[in-house]
Structure formats: C-alpha cells, structure tokens
Amino acid sequence: MRIFRLIGLVLLLPLVVWGIEVLYLLQRNASTPSKIQTQGKAGRTRLMAEFKGKERDLVRDYEQRKYLATGETAYDRIFNTQGQTINQLIQCIATEALPKTWSCEVQVEEFTHFLLLILLPHNEERVAATRIAVHLKPIIAYCNPYLSDVAVFDRNHKSYLFFDQEILEHLRNGGNLTDALVAKVEHQGRSFTRFNSTTIPCEKHESHLFLSTEVIGPSALVTCYALFDTGASTTVLSSEVITATGNDDLTTAPKRTFQTANGLLSCPIVRREVNLAGIRRNIEVAVNQRDEVNLIGMNYFSGLKYIVDSEASCIHVWEK
Amino acid sequence: MTDMTIVQCTHCGSRNRIRPHSNHMSPVCGRCGSPLVGYCLKQSGISRRLSTGMIKLIGILLFLLIPIVCYGIVITPRWLSKDFSDLPAAEAESTSRFRAEQEETLAKLEAKLQQELAQIDSMELNGIASAQYHNSMNARLSYDKKYALTPREKAQLSMLNLAKDSTRSYHEAIKAVATEAAPNGSNIRVTESLGQIGLHIDFDMSSMTSGEHGTSTKHDTIDSLRKEVVVLISKVTNDVFLFCKDLELETIHVACKHHVQTTRPDGTTSVENTLLYKILVHRNRMPKLSNNPFLDLYSTTEYLQVEEDNFEELEIIRTRI
Numbered sequence: 307m308r309i310f311r312l313i314g315l316v317l318l319l320p321l322v323v324w325g326i327e328v329l330y331l332l333q334r335n336a337s338t339p340s341k342i343q344t345q346g347k348a349g350r351t352r353l354m355a356e357f358k359g360k361e362r363d364l365v366r367d368y369e370q371r372k373y374l375a376t377g378e379t380a381y382d383r384i385f386n387t388q389g390q391t392i393n394q395l396i397q398c399i400a401t402e403a404l405p406k407t408w409s410c411e412v413q414v415e416e417f418t419h420f421l422l423l424i425l426l427p428h429n430e431e432r433v434a435a436t437r438i439a440v441h442l443k444p445i446i447a448y449c450n451p452y453l454s455d456v457a458v459f460d461r462n463h464k465s466y467l468f469f470d471q472e473i474l475e476h477l478r479n480g481g482n483l484t485d486a487l488v489a490k491v492e493h494q495g496r497s498f499t500r501f502n503s504t505t506i507p508c509e510k511h512e513s514h515l516f517l518s519t520e521v522i523g524p525s526a527l528v529t530c531y532a533l534f535d536t537g538a539s540t541t542v543l544s545s546e547v548i549t550a551t552g553n554d555d556l557t558t559a560p561k562r563t564f565q566t567a568n569g570l571l572s573c574p575i576v577r578r579e580v581n582l583a584g585i586r587r588n589i590e591v592a593v594n595q596r597d598e599v600n601l602i603g604m605n606y607f608s609g610l611k612y613i614v615d616s617e618a619s620c621i622h623v624w625e626k
Numbered sequence: 627m628t629d630m631t632i633v634q635c636t637h638c639g640s641r642n643r644i645r646p647h648s649n650h651m652s653p654v655c656g657r658c659g660s661p662l663v664g665y666c667l668k669q670s671g672i673s674r675r676l677s678t679g680m681i682k683l684i685g686i687l688l689f690l691l692i693p694i695v696c697y698g699i700v701i702t703p704r705w706l707s708k709d710f711s712d713l714p715a716a717e718a719e720s721t722s723r724f725r726a727e728q729e730e731t732l733a734k735l736e737a738k739l740q741q742e743l744a745q746i747d748s749m750e751l752n753g754i755a756s757a758q759y760h761n762s763m764n765a766r767l768s769y770d771k772k773y774a775l776t777p778r779e780k781a782q783l784s785m786l787n788l789a790k791d792s793t794r795s796y797h798e799a800i801k802a803v804a805t806e807a808a809p810n811g812s813n814i815r816v817t818e819s820l821g822q823i824g825l826h827i828d829f830d831m832s833s834m835t836s837g838e839h840g841t842s843t844k845h846d847t848i849d850s851l852r853k854e855v856v857v858l859i860s861k862v863t864n865d866v867f868l869f870c871k872d873l874e875l876e877t878i879h880v881a882c883k884h885h886v887q888t889t890r891p892d893g894t895t896s897v898e899n900t901l902l903y904k905i906l907v908h909r910n911r912m913p914k915l916s917n918n919p920f921l922d923l924y925s926t927t928e929y930l931q932v933e934e935d936n937f938e939e940l941e942i943i944r945t946r947i
Contacts, residue, residue, distance in 0.1 A: 309685065310681075310684075310685060310688070313685060313688040313689055313692070314688065316692055317688055317691050317692050317695065320692065320695040320696050320698075320699055321695055323699055324695055324698050324699045324702065327699055327702055327703070328702060328706065331702065331703060331706040331707060332706065334707075335706065335707075335708045338708075338710045338713070339710060339713055342710065342713040342714050342717055343713070343717065345714075345717065346714075346717030346718070346720060346721055349717075349721050350720070350721050350724050353721065353724060353725055353728065354724075354728070357728040357729075357731075357732060360732055361732060361735060364732065364735060364736055364739065365735075365739070368739040368742075368743065371743055372742070372743060372746060375743060375746040375748065376746060376748055376751050377748045377751070377752070378748070382748065382752070385752065385755055386748060386751040386752050386754075386755045387755065388751065388754060388755060388758070389758075390755070390758075391762065392759055392762055392763065395759065414773075414775075415776070415778070415779075416778065416779065416782060416868075417766040417767070417769055417770075417773050417774070417779060417782070418763065418766045418767055451763075452759065452763060499857075520837075520842070522839055527839060527840070527842055579839075581836070581837055581839075581844065583837075583844065584835075584836055584837035584844035585836060585837070586836040586837055586839075
C-alpha cells in the first residue's frame with residue numbers, strides 16, 4: 307500500500323504542474339494580443355499628442371510670424387491691424403510708445419476731436435514737456451491726422467500739459483519744443499480743466515479728515531463738517547442737519563440697519579443733495595439720531611474716482 | 627462464532643476476528659485502522675488472485691502515467707502556445723503608418739501656413755487700414771449717427787437736423803437749433819433789424835454746472851466765478867456757432883445769469899436772477915472761431931466782445947453752521 311501512495315503522490319505533482327501550465331498558457335494566449343494592441347494604441351496616442359503639440363507650436367509660430375509680417379515696426383503692425391477703430395489705433399499706439407507704468411485714455415468729442423489723455427502714475431513727479439514730446443513722436447506720426455490734442459495729467463489727475471493740434475503738427479514736422487511752445491503747452495495744460503480732478507480740501511484732526519459739506523434739502527442749504535469715512539457705505543448726517551434742510555417725517559421714513567463700532571444702529575433714510583467743493587450729488591443719507599456725527603460715505607463717491615492726499619489734507623476726485 | 631475468520635493486519639500484525647458480512651463492507655484493523663486486505667484475499671481463492679492482479683495492474687498503470695504526464699508537461703507548450711510574434715510587427719507598422727499620416731498632415735499645414743505668410747503684404751494691409759481709418763473719419767465728419775454716442779454728440783446731431791430742416795421758417799430753424807445748443811431753461815430770442823438776424827441766448831449758470839443753487843455758489847472768489855462763467859459762455863457760443871454758422875446770423879449774444887441777493891441803498895434786500903456776463907460775436911469774426919471742444923477758452927474768447935460785465939458789483943459771502 308505504501309508503494310501505491312508513493313506512486314499517487316509522484317503522479318499528482320506533475321498533474322498539478324501540468325494543470326498550472328495549461329492554465330497559464332490559455333491565459334497568455336487570451337491576453338497577449340490585447341496587451342500588444344493596447345501598447346500599440348498607447349504609442350499612437352503619444353504620437354498623436356506629440357503631433358498636436360507640434361501643430362500648436364506651428365500655428366503659434368505662424369501667428370507670430372504673421373503678426374511680424376504685417377509691418378516692419380511695432381507701430382506699423384498696430385497701424386495695419388485690420389478692423390480697428392481710430393480710438394483703438396490711438397490707444398494702442400500710445401500704449402506702445404509710452405513707458406509701461408504710464409496709462410492713457412482716448413476721448414472723442416464732437417465726432418472728430420480725438421484727445422489722448424496721458425496719466426502719470428501716482429508715484430511719479432510731473433514729467434517735463436520736452437520729455438513727453440519725445441514719447442509723443444511715434445504717436446503723432448502714426449495717428450495723424452486723427453489725433454487732435456494730447457493732455458498730460460499728473461499723479462493727482464490734474465492736467466498740466468496740453469499739446470494742441472498746432473503744436474502736434476509742429477512736432478510731426480520735426481520741430482522741437484522751444485521755450486515759447488513749452489510755455490504755451492504748460493499754460494494750456496493748466497487751463498484745461500475738463501477732465502481734471504476736483505480737489506476737496508479737508509481739515510485734519512487726529513489723522514481723521516473732515517470735509518466742509520454743503521447739504522441741500524427741500525427747504526434750505528446748510529454747511530457742516532463731515533468725517534471722510536471710507537468704511538461707511540452710506541453717508542450719515544445728524545438729525546440736526548436733516549431737520550434744518552427739510553421737513554422729513556423721520557418716524558415714517560424707511561429705515562436701514564447699519565453695523566457700527568457701537569453695535570447695530572437703525573437709521574431713517576432720506577434723500578439730500580450733498581455738495582463737496584462743487585461736486586453735487588443727490589444721494590441717500592442715513593439720519594444719525596444718536597449723536598451729532600456726520601460721515602461722508604462711499605455712496606457719495608459712486609461713479610467717481612478719488613485719491614486721498616493725506617499729506618496735503620485733500621481728496622482729488624474725478625469722474626470715472 | 628464458528629463463522630468468524632481470523633485475519634492478521636498486514637500493517638501492524640495484530641490479529642482481527644471478522645464476522646461474515648456483506649460484500650460492500652470493507653473490514654479494517656481494530657488496532658491501526660488499516661484495511662484488512664488479507665481478509666478479502668481470504669474470501670475465496672479466485673477473488674484473492676483477482677484483487678492482487680488488479681492492484682498490480684493499477685500500480686503499473688499509475689506508474690506508466692507518470693512519464694505520460696511528464697511528457698504532457700513538456701509537450702503542452704508546443705500545442706497550446708500561439709505565435710504572437712506578428713502582432714508587435716503589425717502594431718509597429720500601424721504606428722509608423724500613423725506617424726507618416728501625421729507628418730504628412732503637419733507638412734501640409736506648414737506649407738499652407740507658409741503660403742498664407744507669403745501672401746501677407748504689409749503695404750497692402752497699410753493701404754486697407756488707411757482707407758478704413760479715412761472712411762471712418764469721413765463718416766464722423768458727416769455726423770454719422772452711429773458715432774453719436776455722448777449726449778453732446780446726440781444733441782449736435784439733433785441740432786444739425788434742425789438746421790437742415792427746410793419745412794421750418796428761418797427764424798424757427800434758428801430758434802430750434804439754439805434751443806438744442808443752449809442749456810435747458812435758457813431764454814432764446816431771434817431778432818431781425820434791417821435784414822440782419824441776431825440770436826440772443828440768456829442761460830442760468832446753475833443749468834450748466836454743479837454747485838450753483840439759488841444765490842449760493844461753489845466759488846470762493848469772484849475771479850474763480852468769472853473764469854467758470856467765461857468757460858460756460860464759450861461753450862454755449864461754440865455750440866451755437868457750430869450749428870448756426872450756415873444760417874447767416876449777423877450776431878450771436880450769449881449771457882450768463884445767476885441768482886443774486888441785491889441790497890438797495892435803503893437797506894432792503896431782494897433776490898434777482900441777475901445777468902453776470904454777456905458777450906457778442908459778430909458775423910465777420912465767426913469764421914475765425916475754431917471749434918476745439920477741448921479748448922473752448924482759447925479758441926473762442928479772443929473773438930468775443932464783452933457787452934456786459936457785472937462781476938465788479940458782486941461779493942461772495944460764506945455762511946456756515
């Protein structure tokens with residue numbers, strides 16, 4: 307019996323090996339083609355991605371060369387851009403010609419008068435007219451005869467140089483800015499107040515700015531001091547000022563709740579004209595029934611841009 | 627008991643008594659549990675001989691199966707293994723075909739782009755762009771309504787249309803244009819004397835600028851007030867001039883008014899809408915007016931003749947609570 311067992315064991319082992327071998331071979335037969343095909347497909351996908359990348363590079367390179375082929379210089383290329391308006395032409399040429407930190411805008415008035423506004427950055431002192439003229443040369447050359455005037459604004463958004471068409475023509479013809487022309491440019495610049503900021507003088511008390519404010523209501527005009535508060539969304543006026551300028555029934559007026567430093571405060575809302583240095587705006591005003599504090603809030607400055615000059619205690623405001 | 631058979635276990639050698647039993651049962655050794663083969667062999671002489679032969683036969687068969695199985699192990703890969711050596715080659719060929727197609731596409735695209743690039747003529751583009759800017763400017767010069775974007779341009783367009791309106795009488799046309807050109811609420815009159823037409827416009831300062839309300843003004847000094855009044859008058863004059871220049875006006879008179887509190891010698895006060903400044907432009911000077919909307923002050927004031935200047939009599943009083 308032992309010999310039988312031995313023979314059985316010896317037979318079982320190769321049988322198991324055979325079975326495993328068969329299974330392995332069948333599995334290999336089944337999986338190998340799909341494996342090879344998957345590898346081939348992956349290779350082609352990689353190839354496709356590679357070609358797509360090459361195509362992109364080619365198109366990008368083409369676009370760049372196409373752009374370069376449209377003109378010899380950057381100015382030529384801007385001028386030759388198809389479908390561009392005159393405003394865009396002046397704006398793009400000026401952006402190219404002026405230092406990167408400067409900004410510019412184009413204004414059109416009365417259909418044909420194109421004015422280029424050059425705005426100096428807030429950290430730059432006034433630049434001399436002769437230096438501006440150097441930057442203007444390509445602008446004049448490429449925007450002729452469309453550009454009528456050029457105005458230069460300082461960091462407080464005040465015009466200080468104005469090159470009219472006559473001077474621009476003189477520069478275009480290769481002329482230089484003589485002292486007399488510089489004086490004229492400066493004189494015109496000072497007098498050109500159309501897009502200037504309005505300076506609102508302030509009084510400084512413990513680093514707070516107070517503004518002399520005219521409040522115009524249905525019945526009267528009252529002048530008072532108001533704190534300039536960039537954190538206040540709405541202008542707040544004391545009930546004394548409100549009652550002096552109109553006969554609003556504050557008990558029936560709509561109310562709005564404000565988050566203040568002293569907690570929530572519910573205030574009646576009325577409308578008043580608020581005038582700061584000639585900038586008159588009809589705005590919603592919250593009535594302060596708790597104390598005598600008047601605040602100029604941000605609703606007054608909606609649609610306006612402003613720069614606070616705390617050293618000179620003033621605010622420069624202009625329309626957007 | 628006599629039927630019992632004594633069978634010795636071939637494994638442990640112990641002797642076992644076995645009763646007669648049916649054929650399907652197999653006795654085992656009571657001590658070691660091994661099958662009592664000898665019992666079977668003892669059943670009968672024929673079956674004993676048969677069993678021994680069978681066992682030997684099975685043993686031989688099993689023994690023979692071993693090399694067969696081993697042979698099977700060796701031979702099976704030859705039977706079952708398939709040759710996939712063609713597949714990678716086919717895939718490689720497909721990939722190379724794909725590569726060739728892509729390269730061809732890329733080459734075609736490159737050629738097309740090169741062709742397009744070669745067709746770009748900067749001079750031609752310059753010509754097209756210049757013509758486009760020129761056409762755009764011409765459209766603007768002829769007051770194309772698509773360029774009337776600002777309220778001022780819209781008003782100008784309206785003024786132009788009124789000036790060209792042939793259904794209106796001459797005076798009506800002038801008045802209509804002046805109404806458009808002048809600030810809201812202006813007093814406009816058209817006068818005619820000896821065939822010479824004069825246009826008179828009186829406007830309120832508050833209608834043109836902010837900060838002027840009743841008798842109050844935003845200005846701190848008379849000089850600053852005067853400057854603004856001159857600018858406003860220049861602006862109105864420019865507007866009127868621009869759109870009335872074809873209407874053969876002999877004179878244009880423009881006056882600016884403001885509410886002023888007047889104190890009389892007897893001490894009584896009253897608020898009156900007083901004329902602050904009035905100018906006149908003659909026909910012979912009108913062609914010299916150059917219209918620069920950005921430089922009203924310079925282009926206009928030198929051709930204005932002042933008719934009335936009442937600033938000397940004014941005083942600005944500041945009030946504050």
